[in-house]
Amino acid sequence: MKSVAREYVIEFEERKSKFIGYVKPVGSKVEAEEFIQSIKNKHPDATHNCSAYKVVDNGQEYFKTDDDGEPSGTAGNPMGDIITYMEVTNLAVVATRYFGGIKLGAGGLVRNYAKTAKLAIQEAGIEEYVERKIYLIDFSYERIGEVESILNSARAEYLDKGYNDRVTYKVRIDTPTLENLQALRDIMIIDL
Numbered sequence: 001m002k003s004v005a006r007e008y009v010i011e012f013e014e015r016k017s018k019f020i021g022y023v024k025p026v027g028s029k030v031e032a033e034e035f036i037q038s039i040k041n042k043h044p045d046a047t048h049n050c051s052a053y054k055v056v057d058n059g060q061e062y063f064k065t066d067d068d069g070e071p072s073g074t075a076g077n078p079m080g081d082i083i084t085y086m087e088v089t090n091l092a093v094v095a096t097r098y099f100g101g102i103k104l105g106a107g108g109l110v111r112n113y114a115k116t117a118k119l120a121i122q123e124a125g126i127e128e129y130v131e132r133k134i135y136l137i138d139f140s141y142e143r144i145g146e147v148e149s150i151l152n153s154a155r156a157e158y159l160d161k162g163y164n165d166r167v168t169y170k171v172r173i174d175t176p177t178l179e180n181l182q183a184l185r186d187i188m189i190i191d192l
């Protein structure tokens with residue numbers, strides 16, 4: 001199963017309309033929908049925030065597209081077709097459009113939304129999908145160097161960092177990274 005390697009953003013202009021493509025690897029339907037909502041929140045003034053995602057979550061496949069006000073079938077479906085054509089899963093794609101005053105027509109919309117999804121996926125890179133889970137890691141300040149070395153070499157996704165009596169990181173990591181962290185002394189790991 002293949003997915004995108006990382007979160008990525010692309011941008012281009014077509015006949016004065018600005019298209020911004022966002023893509024992110026996701027592990028669940030909830031994560032996909034949260035990502036889409038975060039982009040909508042980031043661009044509330046955009047003309048459209050069209051989306052598509054495909055996720056296998058606990059053996060169940062979820063595939064959803066949304067035209068977000070564009071004519072039916074001209075935005076979400078072409079993006080979904082690109083996901084299928086490129087044989088990737090566990091990802092969400094959002095195409096934000098700012099209308100530039102020149103109508104693109106149905107064919108132009110289909111081409112440009114498909115282009116947005118394809119460019120975002122290509123630029124993010126395609127690799128074998130590795131499941132990542134969220135963990136809370138609690139450790140002493142003396143371990144920061146060791147812990148960050150392991151996390152950074154594995155391209156861990158930092159979700160939160162706390163510095164009190166001890167250091168607490170909330171991270172999304174894969175199983176080999178978890179095992180490397182478990183080998184360290186004076187570290188507590190909680191599966192969220």
